[in-house]
Amino acid sequence: MILSMVDDTRTTQAVVRAHDLVKVYKRGADEIRAVDNVSFEIQSGEFVAIVGPSGAGKSTLLQMIGCMDTPTSGSLEVDGHDTARLSDGALTKLRRERIGFVFQHFGLLPTMTVAENVAVPAMFSRKDVRGRVDELLRSMGIEGRRDHRPPQLSGGEMQRTAIARALINSPSLLLADEPTGNLDSATSETIIELLQTLNAGGLTVVVVTHNDALANAAKRRVDFKDGKIVERE
Amino acid sequence: MITTLRYIITNLGRRPLRAVVTALGVAVAIATVFSLISFQRGYQAGLKADMDRLGAHLLVVPKGCPYDAASIALHGATWPCYLKMSYLAQVASTPHVAVAAPVLMSAIYLPSSEQVVYCGVERNILQLKRSWHIDGSMVNNQAAGPSPVEMVTGSAIAKAQGWKVGDVVKLPGLTGKMGKITGILQSTGGADDLFVYMPMARAQQIFDRPNQITHILVRLDDPEKMDDVVSNLRGCDAGMDMNVVPLAHLYHTIQALIESTRLLLYCVALIAIMAAGAGLSNTILMAVNERTREIGVLRALGASQGHIFRIVWSEAVLLCTAGAVVGIAASIAASHPLEAWFRANLPYAPTGALITPDAMLVIACIAGAVVLGSIASAVPAGRAARMSPALSVRAVGGEV
Numbered sequence: 001m002i003l004s005m006v007d008d009t010r011t012t013q014a015v016v017r018a019h020d021l022v023k024v025y026k027r028g029a030d031e032i033r034a035v036d037n038v039s040f041e042i043q044s045g046e047f048v049a050i051v052g053p054s055g056a057g058k059s060t061l062l063q064m065i066g067c068m069d070t071p072t073s074g075s076l077e078v079d080g081h082d083t084a085r086l087s088d089g090a091l092t093k094l095r096r097e098r099i100g101f102v103f104q105h106f107g108l109l110p111t112m113t114v115a116e117n118v119a120v121p122a123m124f125s126r127k128d129v130r131g132r133v134d135e136l137l138r139s140m141g142i143e144g145r146r147d148h149r150p151p152q153l154s155g156g157e158m159q160r161t162a163i164a165r166a167l168i169n170s171p172s173l174l175l176a177d178e179p180t181g182n183l184d185s186a187t188s189e190t191i192i193e194l195l196q197t198l199n200a201g202g203l204t205v206v207v208v209t210h211n212d213a214l215a216n217a218a219k220r221r222v223d224f225k226d227g228k229i230v231e232r233e
Numbered sequence: 234m235i236t237t238l239r240y241i242i243t244n245l246g247r248r249p250l251r252a253v254v255t256a257l258g259v260a261v262a263i264a265t266v267f268s269l270i271s272f273q274r275g276y277q278a279g280l281k282a283d284m285d286r287l288g289a290h291l292l293v294v295p296k297g298c299p300y301d302a303a304s305i306a307l308h309g310a311t312w313p314c315y316l317k318m319s320y321l322a323q324v325a326s327t328p329h330v331a332v333a334a335p336v337l338m339s340a341i342y343l344p345s346s347e348q349v350v351y352c353g354v355e356r357n358i359l360q361l362k363r364s365w366h367i368d369g370s371m372v373n374n375q376a377a378g379p380s381p382v383e384m385v386t387g388s389a390i391a392k393a394q395g396w397k398v399g400d401v402v403k404l405p406g407l408t409g410k411m412g413k414i415t416g417i418l419q420s421t422g423g424a425d426d427l428f429v430y431m432p433m434a435r436a437q438q439i440f441d442r443p444n445q446i447t448h449i450l451v452r453l454d455d456p457e458k459m460d461d462v463v464s465n466l467r468g469c470d471a472g473m474d475m476n477v478v479p480l481a482h483l484y485h486t487i488q489a490l491i492e493s494t495r496l497l498l499y500c501v502a503l504i505a506i507m508a509a510g511a512g513l514s515n516t517i518l519m520a521v522n523e524r525t526r527e528i529g530v531l532r533a534l535g536a537s538q539g540h541i542f543r544i545v546w547s548e549a550v551l552l553c554t555a556g557a558v559v560g561i562a563a564s565i566a567a568s569h570p571l572e573a574w575f576r577a578n579l580p581y582a583p584t585g586a587l588i589t590p591d592a593m594l595v596i597a598c599i600a601g602a603v604v605l606g607s608i609a610s611a612v613p614a615g616r617a618a619r620m621s622p623a624l625s626v627r628a629v630g631g632e633v
Contacts, residue, residue: 059627068533069623089537096535103626107530111243123237124535165534 014077015173015204016042016065021074023060023227034060036227037074042206044172047199049218050208057227058208059177065206066099066175067091079172096125100166104178106158108150108165114157115146118164129168136164140194156187163194167203174198176207180214192217237540241547244520252552255516259556259602262505264564267598268571269498271564271590276491279583283307284480286423286584288361289334290459291451292478293324293466299478300487304581306448308424309350311340315445318437320471324449327465331454334358335446337436341406349390349405350428353436353446361450362425369398369416375432381411382435389426391417404429410439423584456481487581506605509556513609517549521617528617529626542618549610550603557602561595 023035034057042048042065050058063069064076067083070091076083079098083091101107108117115133122129137143140160142153150158159179166174176195180188192214199205199219207214215221223230245252287307294302295314305312318335325333337353355374359365372383381401386394396402396414404410412431420426437443453462459479466477521528528541536544568588576582 060623063623063626066533068529068626069621092532092535092537095533101530101533103530103533105526107526107533107626109240109243109527111247112240116239120531121534123240124531124537124540169535 013044013080014041015044015046015079016040016206017075017077018065019075021061021064021076022072023057023064023069024072033227035064035071038227038229039074040222040229042204044204045199045202047196047205047217047219048207048222049215049220050206050222050224051210051215052224052230054210056224058224060227061224062175062177062206062208065173066101067095096121097169098172100163100169100171100174102159102162102166102174102176102179104181106150106162106182108158108161110150113147113149114142114153114161117150117161118168120165121168125169127169132168133164136167140164154187155183156190159183159187159191160194163191163198167198172204174203174205176205176209178209178211179207180209180211185213188213237544237547241544241551244524244544244548245552248520251516251519255513256552256556256559258509258512259553259605260560260563262502262509262605263557263560263598263602264567265498265502265505265560266601267561267564267590267594268568268588269495269502270594271568271588272571272575273491273495274591274594275585275587275589276583277488278589279585279587280484280487280581282585283423283583284484286362286364286421286425287450287480288363288452289450290453290456290480291462291466292480292483293320293333293449293451294476294478295447296474296476299476300483300581302448302476303478303480303483305338306336306450308584309338309340309348309352309428312338312447315442315447316449316475317471318444318446320475321446321449323469323471324451324466327462327469329453329455329458329462330451332357332360332450332452334361334450334452335433336448336450337433337440337442337445338447339436339440339442343406350424351404351407351436351440352428352430353433353440354430355433358430358450361452364421365425366419367416368419369414372415372430372432375435377434377438381413382431382439383415384412385416385418385430386414387418387426387428388420390429404439407439491579510605510609513549513552513606514612516552517545517610517613518616520548521545521613525620525625525628528620529622529624529628532620532622533626538618541620542614545614545617546607546610549614550606553602553606553609554599557599561590561598565590 019039021035021038025032025034050061052058064071065078067078070083078094081094109120115137118133118136119129137146140163142157142160145153145157180191183191188211195205196217207218209215292303292306295316297314321333321335324330334357335355338350340348340350342348356371359371367385372385375383386396398414398417400414402412404412418425437445453459463477463479466472531541572587575587
């Protein structure tokens with residue numbers, strides 16, 4: 001079931017390729033190097049956990065991979081596109097069509113039902129996704145909650161809804177920023193299993209986490225500190 | 234499935250009180266503009282219709298305020314002073330005067346506080362009142378005498394009194410006087426519907442005004458000769474005792490009086506629109522600030538800058554449109570009490586509807602509200618669209 005959600009035409013090429021990646025934020029006269037000369041590749045079908053303390057630059061790195069932010073210097077290729085050469089519109093299209101996002105805070109629209117929340121990305125691509133929504137809700141085990149609104153859901157159900165929403169456009173890359181950060185350990189376990197299942201179906205998954213269980217569940221662990229990769233594998 | 238419109242509507246529902254107050258601000262502004270324009274059009278049309286119904290180019294009235302005299306002639310009342318019947322010949326013989334129709338008007342107030350307006354006329358009034366359609370026949374130039382007076386009555390008074398053509402009836406307010414109804418005017422939509430017309434000689438006898446009239450309705454053979462005719466009438470022997478009122482001038486003078494008030498009211502409406510726009514802009518800015526993280530999430534999910542701009546813009550336009558619909562509906566609902574208030578306070582109020590809303594005005598007001606919403610939301614929508622997805626998704630607070 002889950003296998004059918006992903007694009008099985010993908011090869012084992014690098015989905016993400018970063019070279020000397022730098023991101024500098026300016027706060028007044030100060031410069032903060034959130035990401036400092038980082039080079040790495042993520043191959044199609046990988047499950048990568050980026051682990052590190054708060055303020056290490058993990059989320060900044062994830063956002064650059066997700067085309068939500070652009071590097072100050074260095075090069076970053078996502079799904080074969082050099083992000084530095086893309087306009088805001090092209091980056092948006094890349095995010096919409098090739099990348100799925102999952103947030104720690106779920107990011108669900110409170111006035112919309114579960115089914116409507118799952119379909120939000122289609123609001124921008126103007127696709128008819130009714131069948132796909134039903135399929136995803138079944139896969140996530142929340143089909144009985146389709147007409148409920150987020151405040152009526154448990155944390156696990158909200159995160160499942162967010163994951164279903166991330167998968168609605170059949171992305172090649174799933175990015176999750178602390179996906180278990182707001183969940184208890186039992187619920188976290190089910191979300192970790194879900195991410196593993198998606199990855200087993202061929203989907204490339206990149207998570208940023210503090211959660212050891214999630215980091216250990218990934219196929220590759222990347223430790224991040226002070227904007228730099230300090231250890232690989 | 235989710236549509237942008239549904240998302241926008243549910244967004245407005247998140248802060249219902251704020252949305253309602255903002256929409257009401259727009260409603261007040263639009264209602265003000267809508268009422269003003271409706272009134273302007275209605276008044277203008279009503280005034281013109283009143284003048285046209287009179288059928289004359291000139292009104293010759295006794296000395297005094299010409300506007301009061303014109304108002305009495307148009308609406309019907311008892312006149313405070315009179316013209317000599319002999320002036321009629323001088324008026325009629327003035328070059329370019331095609332018709333000079335004398336009228337002796339007198340209003341009788343009934344115990345029921347209604348008034349009946351009697352007009353003594355000659356048959357030549359038909360040459361002015363070309364739009365009249367009489368069921369039955371016009372009165373003849375009946376000489377004074379004891380027999381029932383011949384009458385043509387307006388449709389409204391005939392209906393109210395239950396009169397029919399051929400009836401011999403008691404004249405309301407005139408004890409012991411009888412009248413025979415020779416004809417009933419089909420509805421004119423004006424004051425004529427409430428008037429009772431009788432032969433001049435009989436009216437002078439009944440109201441004890443021998444050889445007196447209240448005014449003369451004058452039609453010219455060439456309206457371009459108006460200035461010459463007015464000049465000649467003012468210079469004739471009777472000129473010292475009468476006012477010559479060109480109705481076109483009267484129309485423009487009254488319009489100018491109303492216009493000066495209208496400009497003041499338009500300033501008030503402009504302030505209301507600006508206040509509504511500022512309120513709307515503030516509301517949308519607050520909504521954008523509150524939903525910074527949500528906007529970041531939407532950008533992450535594939536919303537372009539254009540999508541975000543359109544969402545915020547649409548919310549503002551929807552609020553404005555809702556406000557405009559409420560404002561227009563309220564304005565239409567309040568038109569009767571407003572009209573009554575106008576009638577009680579205006580120096581001259583035409584007979585017909587003073588407030589005449591129409592479909593084009595409704596569409597124009599709604600379009601105006603859309604423009605207001607577009608202008609007011611330009612800054613907040615642009616700001617929302619330009620937000621960095623990376624920074625906004627990290628924003629603290631909000632419901633998402």
